[in-house]
Amino acid sequence: MRIGVIGAMQMEIDNLKKSLENSSVEEISSVKFVKGTIGDVEIVAAVCGVGKVFAAICTEAMILTYQVDRIINIGVAGTLCSDLGVMDVALANQVVQHDMNTSALGDPVGLLSGIDQIYIPSDKKMTALLAKCLEEKQIHYTIGTIATGDLFMHEQKQKQKLHERFEAVAAEMEGGSIGHVCYMNKVSFAVLRSISDGDGGAMDYAEFAQQAAKIGIEIVLAFISRLDELE
Structure with a gap:
């Protein structure tokens, strides 16, 4: 099985690289892809950059070039x-x-006209296994809609509006785009986001982003070690 891992920022991928054996780097469409193995599992990891277009470029290149079976998007929200x-x-x-x-x-807000959908579902088995990993590490989590847009959400009114309109539990800038590309290519995906900012917005982000990003890698490594449970 070949697993793709996509993060928006370098700090979200750095710790994963340390766990890869026989690693190599290849650049495609200005994105650096790191290939390697963890045990018997092939891993392709990349830092896509911030925002939906960067995320889409990275995801499409990863799928077409490396034929990954599943993609996990990690990061902060x-x-x-x-x-x-x-x-x-x-x-x-x-x-x-x-x-x-x-x-x-x-049209309703959020409609993706080409596929006539507002919401794109993540893979149920991947999500359930990630949840199990979180529970075993006693990390508090919530499963729900993650909202994506090219805007750092920092005002309470903006956040409240998103929550009410989409029943979203978190907001970020890449996951919806990655899910869209995976849906079009029939590739299973999951999105896991560590919360780096609460009511403090940008101030919280500056203080907690690095710590929050480490949680994502910790869970991805646990997930990879238990991939046989997806079969």
Whole structure:
């Protein structure tokens, strides 16, 4: 099995690289892909960059070049609900692109016109196994909708609006795009986001982002060690 891991920032991938054996690097579309193995599992990891377009470029290149079987998107996010605080984890059962808006044409906000869907579901088995890994490490998490858009959500009114419109539990800038590309290519995906910012917004992010990013790698490594449970 070949697993793809995508993070938006270098700090989200660095610790994973340390665990790879026989690693090599290849650059495609200005994205550096690191290949290696963890035990018998082939891993392809990449830092996609911040935002939906960078995430889509990385995901499409990873799928077409390396034929990955599954993709996990890790990183940090801002909480949109009272259940999640800083250093907790949001696990997506579906993703939505909150800034996709053709409502002037009569469409619901978030509709992806080409596929006529608002929400793209993540893989149930992958999500369940990630949840099991979180429980065993006693990390508090919530499963729900993760909302994606090209905007750092820091104002409470913005967050409340997203939560009410999509029942979203967290907001970030890549997961919905990665899910969209995976859906179009029929590749299973999961999105796991450590909460780096709460009511403090950008101030919380600056203080906690690095710590929160480490949680994602810890869970991915646990997930990889238990891949046989997906069969």
